[in-house]
Amino acid sequence: MSSQSTSETVAIIGGGPAGLRAAELISAAGISCVLYDSMPSVGRKFLVAGKSGLNLTKDEDLDTFISYYGGSHNGQFDLQRWASIIKEFDNKMIREWAEGLGITTFTANSGKVFPEAMKAAPLLRRWVHKLREQGVNFRMRHKLASIAPAEKEQGYKLTFTSPLDERTSYNHRYVVLAMGGASWPQTGSDGAWRDILDQQQVCYQTLQADNCGWMHPWNDEFLKIAEGKPLKNIHLSCGDQKVTGEVMITKYGLEGSAIYQIGRTLRSLPKAYIEIDLKPTFTHDQLVAKMGGKQHGLLREAKYRWKLSPQAMALIKHQYKHTNDVNLLATQIKACRIDLDSPRPIDEVISTSGGICWSELNEQLMLNKLPGIFACGEMIDWEAPTGGYLMQGCFASGTRVGKSIIQMSAEE
Ligand SMILES: Cc1cc2nc3c(=O)[nH]c(=O)nc-3n(C[C@H](O)[C@H](O)[C@H](O)COP(=O)(O)OP(=O)(O)OC[C@H]3O[C@@H](n4cnc5c(N)ncnc54)[C@H](O)[C@@H]3O)c2cc1C
Known part of the structure; x- marks a missing residue:
């Protein structure tokens, strides 16, 4: 086992839309960051979503749009709080963002918004290219196994396992948890982060099959x-x-x-x-x-x-x-x-409900028990039907986390 201190200020764990979006903002602000993922490449579920055209969002009045979100009762989902997150990166901004990467979108009769090519791969390719140009370091095949306070410095020591079960540790000032839900574990989102949060006594609602048969x-x-x-x-x-x-x-x-x-x-x-x-x-x-x-x-x-x-x-x-x-x-x-007997097995469903309880997070989406560690995307306790609401929620919460870290590091 090797222990190393790295120069990157921010570690983003998980290369789905939420983590990539946080990395985009943080690196654009000139803050050094590294994105870790357990898989050989990022955005695997994003690519799976692309098989049905990649429904990025829905073109509808913002209040109606926001009304489709909810969460589990005990997770203390607060629609007003969630609305402020969505408004920071809403259903118009996501289209402008895609245009900025040279991807034109269109609105189908249903109001659902898709890239014109009805594919995720070109968008993901350009996005990752932009992040590399902004200086984001990608460390693939690194699966987060544990979090501990860093020794002799501010921040956290993160320990990762490799596919050969080798362990490596890195220290970072800020950490973004963006490890997704627990459906389609073959894409890397296996919900194993629950063990890590158990160690830290951070509470989460049970992950359950959602958007499923x-x-x-x-x-x-x-x-x-x-x-x-x-x-x-x-x-x-x-x-x-x-x-x-x-x-x-x-x-x-x-x-x-x-x-x-x-x-x-x-x-x-x-x-x-x-x-x-x-x-x-x-x-x-x-x-x-x-x-x-x-x-x-x-x-x-x-x-x-x-x-x-x-x-x-x-x-x-x-x-x-x-x-x-x-x-x-x-x-x-x-x-x-x-x-009806039961929902389909969690492995094959579109998304999972449950996740980190809102009582564990402050307005900046920082964990109250672990200052400097943030969470975004499907691993938080919010849920929504299909229709582009899921992707929008991941992008918007990634945006909130990115902005929060930029603000905090400017104040230090
Ligand atoms: C078949 C299908 C179709 C879909 N279609 C749509 C759609 O059209 N529109 C829509 O809005 N939504 C759709 N979704 C849902 C959407 O893809 C997800 O909600 C979204 O990808 C979640 O984003 P995320 O960034 O939170 O996590 P994810 O995209 O799940 O990414 C999490 C990342 O974290 C990594 N990771 C996990 N654990 C660790 C660890 N311990 N260490 C390091 N890395 C780790 C994973 O490898 C993964 O890369 C679809 C989902 C499926 C399965």
């Missing part, structure tokens, strides 16, 4: 008709929450944006369930009237009279006993109940 056991007959098919233009409700959108029927249950949006509510229930309104544009009474007094073969008739898709009809057949009562059938169509 939920399990429900379908029978073979249903899957033959409905697997891989969407239920479109539906209303989906759970408790008090109601969302519009679509879900995809999969072998194991349900996926899709509508179910991602109600993840927090589903996780809060002792027994998760949803109710789907398969025909939200018609009232119950309108559906009954459209059946024109028919008393037999109602589901077959529903195909024409209610324009039900084959998968929607199969769903009703799967969930309920056959009925010739038109009132009952209309009730089932307006509120088709599906009990």
Whole structure:
């Protein structure tokens, strides 16, 4: 084991969007910094996000945009505090930033904003090039294992392990923790930082699967008709929450944006369930009237009279006993109940909820128990549905941390 003191003032741990953004600001201010990552290269989850086009943000009124964020109850998420972070680097600024790297963005019909090339790689390449030019040092294959106070100087001694399990330590005045959540661990975000925070008695909320599919056991007959098919233009409700959108029927249950949006509510229930309104544009009474007094073969008739898709009809057949009562059938169509077993395994979900509790962080996103150590990105206890909100939250919190370190080091 070698112990070394380095000249870089700031150590950034984690090369996702949050860490890269902090490095960008800090290095632009002329403060020396090094970015460590356990993987051979940075931005692996960012590149994975690029496979679906890299939804950077959403083009909508800022107050509406901010209202999509939340956090776990005990993590003491404070929307006002979070709003001040997002406003520091908002959904317009992120587009200007991409333009600054020569990447043009466009707004899709949904309001989601993507790079024109619908890829993350060109953006990441230019970003890393800019950081190198600004003097950021990259130390890859360095996995943070522990944090201790530096001996004889201000700051912290960070100990890293290499893939061959060699240990190396470096001292730094300031540290930025940007190690992400715990989904897609093959990208490097494995949530192992929880052990490090345990050693320091920094509290965090349990990391849980978010923006993910939920399990429900379908029978073979249903899957033959409905697997891989969407239920479109539906209303989906759970408790008090109601969302519009679509879900995809999969072998194991349900996926899709509508179910991602109600993840927090589903996780809060002792027994998760949803109710789907398969025909939200018609009232119950309108559906009954459209059946024109028919008393037999109602589901077959529903195909024409209610324009039900084959998968929607199969769903009703799967969930309920056959009925010739038109009132009952209309009730089932307006509120088709599906009990859900559990979310998909954390390894394969888009993001994780939970993370460092807000009570551990001050306004600058510095850990109260470890002055000089900051946190940003998905490892803090905030959450949001898909739609560009996640990326925006990482960029904005990375910006807050970058600015905080610049300010603190100027005051020293
Ligand atoms: C399939 C998929 C698609 C997505 N699409 C979108 C999208 O279109 N839009 C959107 O807004 N969001 C999307 N996301 C979510 C988004 O990618 C993440 O929220 C975001 O990358 C989190 O950024 P971060 O900087 O906090 O952490 P990460 O991007 O997870 O980066 C963390 C970094 O820390 C490193 N690290 C972890 N532990 C250590 C350690 N102990 N020592 C050293 N380094 C360590 C990791 O190797 C990694 O490089 C998607 C996610 C997935 C999985």
